[in-house]
Amino acid sequence: MIAAARDMFQRWRGSGRYAAAVPPMDGVLGPNQLIEEAPLLLETEAPDNLVADGDLFLFSTGNRVMRLGPAGPDAAPETFAKFEHPVSALALAADGALAVGLDSGAIHVKGGPHDGTVLHELGGRDIVCPTELLFDKAGSLLVALGSQQNPPSRWRHDLMEKNASGSVWRLDLASGEPSCIADGLAWPAGMLAGHDGQLTVSESWRNRLVDVCPGTKPKVSLSDLPGYPGRLSPASDGGAWLSVFAPRSQLVEFVLREDDYRCTMMAEVEPDLWIAPSLTAAQSFLEPMQLGGLKQLGVLKPWAPTRSYGLAIGLDCKGMPRASFHSRADGTRHGITSALEIDGRLLLASKGGNAIVSITLDEHGAAR
Amino acid sequence: MATSETYARWRTRLVPDHIVGEILSKNWIDNAIPVFMLVLAICVFGSIIPNFFLFGNLTDEGREFGELALVVLGMTVVLLAGGIDLSVGSTFALANFVTLALINWFDWPAGLAIGCALLAGALVGLLNGFLIGYLRLRAFLTTLVTLIVVRAIVDTLVLSYSSKVVVPLGYSAFWEYLSYEDVYGVPVAFIVAAVLAVAAHVFLTRLRPGWRILAVGGSRRSAYNAGLPVRRIVAGTYVLSGVLAAAGGVFYASRLGAATATTGVGLEVAALTAAVLGGVSLGGGRGSVTKALLGAATVLVISNSLIQMGLRSGTNTLALGVVLLVAVAIDVKWLKNRFKLLSRVYVSPAYFRLPPRPDATEGSGTPYALNDRLRDVELIGLGEIDAAEDPILDIDDHLDFGNRQGDIIRYFGPDHKRSEVYAHVGGMPLGMAFDKAGDLVCCVAGMGVYKIARETREVIKLTDETNRSWLSIIDDSRLRLPDDLDIAPDGRIYFSEATVRFDMHEWMVDALESRGNGRIICHDPRDGSTRTVLSGIRFPNGICLAHDGKSILYASTWSCTVERFWLEGEKKGRTETVIGNLPGYPDNINRASDGNYWMALVGMRTPTFDLALRKPGFRRRMVQQLAQDEWLFPQMNVGCVVKFNERGEVIDCLWDRRGVNHPMITSCNEHRGYLYLGGIVNNRVGRYRIEGADPDFTNQGSYWGSGK
Numbered sequence A: 001m002i003a004a005a006r007d008m009f010q011r012w013r014g015s016g017r018y019a020a021a022v023p024p025m026d027g028v029l030g031p032n033q034l035i036e037e038a039p040l041l042l043e044t045e046a047p048d049n050l051v052a053d054g055d056l057f058l059f060s061t062g063n064r065v066m067r068l069g070p071a072g073p074d075a076a077p078e079t080f081a082k083f084e085h086p087v088s089a090l091a092l093a094a095d096g097a098l099a100v101g102l103d104s105g106a107i108h109v110k111g112g113p114h115d116g117t118v119l120h121e122l123g124g125r126d127i128v129c130p131t132e133l134l135f136d137k138a139g140s141l142l143v144a145l146g147s148q149q150n151p152p153s154r155w156r157h158d159l160m161e162k163n164a165s166g167s168v169w170r171l172d173l174a175s176g177e178p179s180c181i182a183d184g185l186a187w188p189a190g191m192l193a194g195h196d197g198q199l200t201v202s203e204s205w206r207n208r209l210v211d212v213c214p215g216t217k218p219k220v221s222l223s224d225l226p227g228y229p230g231r232l233s234p235a236s237d238g239g240a241w242l243s244v245f246a247p248r249s250q251l252v253e254f255v256l257r258e259d260d261y262r263c264t265m266m267a268e269v270e271p272d273l274w275i276a277p278s279l280t281a282a283q284s285f286l287e288p289m290q291l292g293g294l295k296q297l298g299v300l301k302p303w304a305p306t307r308s309y310g311l312a313i314g315l316d317c318k319g320m321p322r323a324s325f326h327s328r329a330d331g332t333r334h335g336i337t338s339a340l341e342i343d344g345r346l347l348l349a350s351k352g353g354n355a356i357v358s359i360t361l362d363e364h365g366a367a368r
Numbered sequence B: 001m002a003t004s005e006t007y008a009r010w011r012t013r014l015v016p017d018h019i020v021g022e023i024l025s026k027n028w029i030d031n032a033i034p035v036f037m038l039v040l041a042i043c044v045f046g047s048i049i050p051n052f053f054l055f056g057n058l059t060d061e062g063r064e065f066g067e068l069a070l071v072v073l074g075m076t077v078v079l080l081a082g083g084i085d086l087s088v089g090s091t092f093a094l095a096n097f098v099t100l101a102l103i104n105w106f107d108w109p110a111g112l113a114i115g116c117a118l119l120a121g122a123l124v125g126l127l128n129g130f131l132i133g134y135l136r137l138r139a140f141l142t143t144l145v146t147l148i149v150v151r152a153i154v155d156t157l158v159l160s161y162s163s164k165v166v167v168p169l170g171y172s173a174f175w176e177y178l179s180y181e182d183v184y185g186v187p188v189a190f191i192v193a194a195v196l197a198v199a200a201h202v203f204l205t206r207l208r209p210g211w212r213i214l215a216v217g218g219s220r221r222s223a224y225n226a227g228l229p230v231r232r233i234v235a236g237t238y239v240l241s242g243v244l245a246a247a248g249g250v251f252y253a254s255r256l257g258a259a260t261a262t263t264g265v266g267l268e269v270a271a272l273t274a275a276v277l278g279g280v281s282l283g284g285g286r287g288s289v290t291k292a293l294l295g296a297a298t299v300l301v302i303s304n305s306l307i308q309m310g311l312r313s314g315t316n317t318l319a320l321g322v323v324l325l326v327a328v329a330i331d332v333k334w335l336k337n338r339f340k341l342l343s344r345v346y347v348s349p350a351y352f353r354l355p356p357r358p359d360a361t362e363g364s365g366t367p368y369a370l371n372d373r374l375r376d377v378e379l380i381g382l383g384e385i386d387a388a389e390d391p392i393l394d395i396d397d398h399l400d401f402g403n404r405q406g407d408i409i410r411y412f413g414p415d416h417k418r419s420e421v422y423a424h425v426g427g428m429p430l431g432m433a434f435d436k437a438g439d440l441v442c443c444v445a446g447m448g449v450y451k452i453a454r455e456t457r458e459v460i461k462l463t464d465e466t467n468r469s470w471l472s473i474i475d476d477s478r479l480r481l482p483d484d485l486d487i488a489p490d491g492r493i494y495f496s497e498a499t500v501r502f503d504m505h506e507w508m509v510d511a512l513e514s515r516g517n518g519r520i521i522c523h524d525p526r527d528g529s530t531r532t533v534l535s536g537i538r539f540p541n542g543i544c545l546a547h548d549g550k551s552i553l554y555a556s557t558w559s560c561t562v563e564r565f566w567l568e569g570e571k572k573g574r575t576e577t578v579i580g581n582l583p584g585y586p587d588n589i590n591r592a593s594d595g596n597y598w599m600a601l602v603g604m605r606t607p608t609f610d611l612a613l614r615k616p617g618f619r620r621r622m623v624q625q626l627a628q629d630e631w632l633f634p635q636m637n638v639g640c641v642v643k644f645n646e647r648g649e650v651i652d653c654l655w656d657r658r659g660v661n662h663p664m665i666t667s668c669n670e671h672r673g674y675l676y677l678g679g680i681v682n683n684r685v686g687r688y689r690i691e692g693a694d695p696d697f698t699n700q701g702s703y704w705g706s707g708k
Helices: A002-013 A150-162 A248-255 A257-270 B003-014 B018-024 B029-049 B057-078 B088-105 B112-132 B140-166 B171-179 B188-206 B208-218 B220-223 B230-256 B269-276 B289-308 B313-345 B504-513 B607-613 B617-625 B697-704
Strands: A040-045 A046-052 A056-059 A063-067 A078-084 A087-092 A100-104 A106-110 A132-135 A141-145 A166-172 A177-185 A188-193 A199-203 A208-212 A218-222 A227-234 A238-247 A308-317 A321-327 A336-342 A344-349 A356-362 B379-380 B399-401 B407-409 B419-424 B428-435 B441-442 B449-453 B460-461 B482-487 B494-496 B518-524 B529-535 B540-546 B551-556 B561-566 B577-578 B584-591 B597-604 B639-646 B650-656 B667-671 B672-677 B684-689
Touching: A046 A087, A046 A336, A046 A344, A046 A356, A056 A087, A056 A336, A063 A087, A078 A100, A087 A150, A087 B057, A100 A132, A100 B220, A106 A132, A106 A141, A106 B529, A132 A188, A150 A248, A150 A257, A166 A188, A166 A199, A177 A199, A177 A208, A188 A238, A199 A227, A199 B313, A199 B667, A208 A227, A227 A336, A238 A344, A248 A257, A248 B617, A257 B607, A257 B617, A308 A336, A308 A344, A321 A344, B018 B313, B029 B269, B029 B289, B057 B188, B057 B208, B057 B230, B057 B269, B057 B289, B088 B112, B088 B140, B088 B230, B088 B269, B112 B140, B112 B171, B112 B230, B171 B230, B188 B208, B188 B230, B188 B289, B208 B220, B220 B230, B269 B289, B269 B313, B289 B313, B289 B460, B399 B428, B399 B441, B428 B697, B441 B482, B504 B617, B504 B667, B504 B684, B518 B540, B529 B551, B529 B561, B540 B597, B551 B584, B584 B667, B584 B697, B597 B667, B607 B617, B639 B672, B667 B697
Parallel strands: A087 A132, A188 A227, B428 B482, B482 B540, B540 B584
Antiparallel strands: A040 A356, A046 A056, A056 A063, A063 A078, A087 A100, A100 A106, A132 A141, A141 A166, A166 A177, A188 A199, A199 A208, A208 A218, A227 A238, A238 A308, A238 A336, A308 A321, A336 A344, A344 A356, B379 B684, B399 B407, B407 B419, B428 B441, B441 B449, B449 B460, B482 B494, B494 B518, B518 B529, B540 B551, B551 B561, B561 B577, B584 B597, B597 B639, B639 B650, B667 B672, B672 B684
8 A cells, every 4th residue: 555655656756666767887887988999890881790700700781691800901891691681680500500580580590400491480489579599509599589579670669669578499400399498578689608508688678687597587687787788798708798789868768658758759750760769879950859968069978868879898707797898979889789709809890880890808808 | 639639738728837836936935834824723713613703702812912923023033043032931921910010019100110011021031132142052941941030930929919919009091091992993912013013024124133133043154254243133132032022911911910820821832833833944044024923823713712612721732732843844844845846846848739840851852951061161269169149240340249258259350360358248148239329239148138338348238127017926027038139220129038937047948848938028228118019929039120120020949930020010010920830949030131031040840859849748747857968858969040031931041960060050140241150059150151142241231321
């Protein structure tokens, strides 16, 4: 009774559970401009899905999967594979099999013993939104389905619709037998296989990382992130790299609570112009602006409220943040969707900034 | 239209939400709770007790009220200076005894006896004042001791002489008059209390000693540092309290003519309850005579009603104690939360639906189509300038504009490399124009309309107020945010006041309200009069006299329209829309050399903000729950300038699409073939070469002929 009354009061006041507060970026997440100032490795349209291939690495841009050597800016990427639809997820197995998730809602396997496999459903459930793929040591394919309502390209819709219909699956390619590891997730966008066989999943819309295990409830391993966590990739010392593809903002949290405004906006306004997170820095004069984002004396302040941001977080072996790399509100290398550590360098794909940048790491996993 | 939207529209039309905040911002709102308490007490007891409103009852209550009010006034003065006087009850009893003894026993003249009684009260007060004011003892303990000591004296006297003092030896007409007569049914005690209350009000609000008492109560240290004789003032308040308590005792004596051991017992609690219930702060410095009287009336109604209901006397004290507790709690909470509440409810967004946005995207084929022609402008004073809202050029090519420090800066022509402070105005100068004599007339935020004489550079106030509108709750006679002005051929100055509800630094809040808070005002220098011409406009901003001098054009920023107001001709006094639907928010308007008009768009409309205008509840909650930096706002990180003709057709449009040099352009001024761009949050003035423009055109020449 008292709890219910308090809940109503807090809803009216916008306090407590209904406060539009977001966690501050301080401590390890204190701001810097390491991504904004990092050397450019490659300028390309909306790069995503960095995957190591020996000394080389693969990435996706639009419908294509490309391969690039470590030679630097002079090296030209070669087309590795091409598909009918935009590539949304990528995984490479030790035996050379390439698993590709497409925005149209399909998973293709190329090369390896199961070459030519095409999946449209898993355990009776349609594949709508393959957000991430991963081969585990046993050779089975782990699949993260972000949502049952929206394909990966409509991630903004899924957030603003407040969906939580994502799931994580394990698929034995030999037998074709799928098993559900976790369900009811709010946009699982990244997966990381731990040494002891546990699986960590980033749950974007709930701003947290969870350890999932079949038959048990997901266990929160890192919560209250200041952004929407995306892909996870292993670091050389046993830790991990977490890409945070968009920042949380008080205004967006507020709009998410304002159902009347939110629904009208989704019905009447183009998605790019919504009050919603974005991968790209402001482009159009029709995009929403917040008062703190007004240029003062000709300068946009780096701490201005923003819809887009560039952030990658280094996690230690226990899953706690130990380093962070930023491109702030006044920058353009926003929408970091993928991170990959190769040879003491950290490659970051800025999907919103159309760039892959390379940061040299020191022995502690921080920028040198 | 959705149901919620229809509801929002009608609510805006029918319910004046904004007046709640305006009432709360008034100083007299502090009296609201005491008035409410009094009305509540009267209603409750009036309905319970029969004959509550009977005339005889009221007369009796009037006498008692007079006595109590005098004591409460004394208590209030002490509280205002930051002290407390618990000895009022004993002083009251002492004065009662002294009066009766001198008149009945010693048969002194009534006037002299009363004088002595008041003197006795003053002496008790002086003792208190000396101990507390000069020896710096604690007010609470000191007056508690005085209470006990004086009470003991009175008790001893009453024990020995009570029978002697009650039987009058002689007859005094004056004493009889004081005791029994009314003036048209109003008891003398009440009249005396009323007169004293008026005097006390004047004393506290209009006279120097009264102000000093409030200053000492408000901040003792500041008052001391300001050179006030704090000790003497504090001591004085206790003397005043003693005299007033004694006066109460005199009237008590005249009413009952008896001296008993219970006279004035518990009076200090009643007086304290009355003062605090009325809203006199226990902390000092805040309170008034009105509050004290309201509290006294409430306490009297409660205690008398309880007696009439036949409850035991102990209940009465208990009830007063409870009321005192509640009053203190309210006092603390109200003081702490009043401004929080005000800031929460003052902003009151209105429903406003703009017509669909004209397409301004690149390649849309409309006159507004996006381009980047303002990208490479020449820059003047980059990094030296702060907030050039309306740069203007004079006939000698000097460039003048205001800054945030309250100066008018002049960049010398023709190259605009060197600068000087042309004049110091004191407030932030906004819109400017030259009058016929070549003097610079400018709107100054928060101050009014000022003129800087051309020869002497003397800053002259033209006007800082207009007529007060009858139904406005906030005082709208003072100019709060004069924005832009222009001067008619006959010398009359027409200027816009963007909003009457917010100050300069809160102008953006007015965008979230989108209520018609602004007005157009006319100042006539011939007779010095200032009158409001048009009101209820959504942020009237730029003003420009039409080329033929027969009408003025003004921009209504949040409405995205340009209107024309006719000064003469057959449509004189009428308003008509020139541009009905802009893709952005219009700011200053100025004449172009080809007979058209330049207008700056300070920001562009966005679909999300247009939608928010249809959701007043959304905006209200946003203002309440989010920090200001997080508020949704129109897009102002682009620069856009349009040119339109007399018919309101847009014929050209210049953009700085990324806002590299000129985000948020507030003004554009044509001068000798160039367009000068200013922005209120920018640090530069831009100079754009206009193709094919008249190289001799100047604004001053256009208005007053090239001879000037």
